[in-house]
Amino acid sequence: MKLKSDFFAKNTLWVAKNLLGKRLCRKLRSGKIISAIITETEAYQGFNDKASHAHKGRTKRTEVMFGEPGTIYVYLIYGMHCCLNLVCEKMDYPAAVLIRGVEGINGPGRVCKHFQIDKKLNGKKIGGELWIEDKNKKVSGFMIHVSRRVGVDYAGESKDLLWRFMIKN
């Protein structure tokens, strides 16, 4: 079953945890469909999260994070890698979950490379070209490891928030 936008219209931490074990699916430019189980996520949420791009307010770049739940947010980092996020919560509230890793592929940049995800998907809704499926009966009952987010040491008191989630093993 494809997840619908109502799945994302919830607390960002809940979405980050509950995306673990779901299947990320992508229709490649060639038409071929590939997928992998999501194993690692991070939450970026609210007006007080200094690690979030949206902390500095609504800008051309962060506008997507204020949009409808289930919207795709892709940004370019370090001038060379793309990162995939899914917008959560409600309109006008900045929130997204970063997909940091899938089965066999670690790191947000490598996930985007593998799934051929770039900024052309930014602002689009999940559904046609990129979607999440929840039908993995064998992927359940796993343990979730919680830790601090990666690469946000600049974020003051927000850097120690335990908003990173990954499947153990």
Added chain:
DNA sequence: TGCGCGATTCTC
């Protein structure tokens, strides 16, 4: 108009 830096990854 210019500058510093980043939710990273790969190589030396």
Added chain:
DNA sequence: AGAATCGCGCAT
């Protein structure tokens, strides 16, 4: 440990 590489946010 250092490079690669560019758009964004803020200062000028």
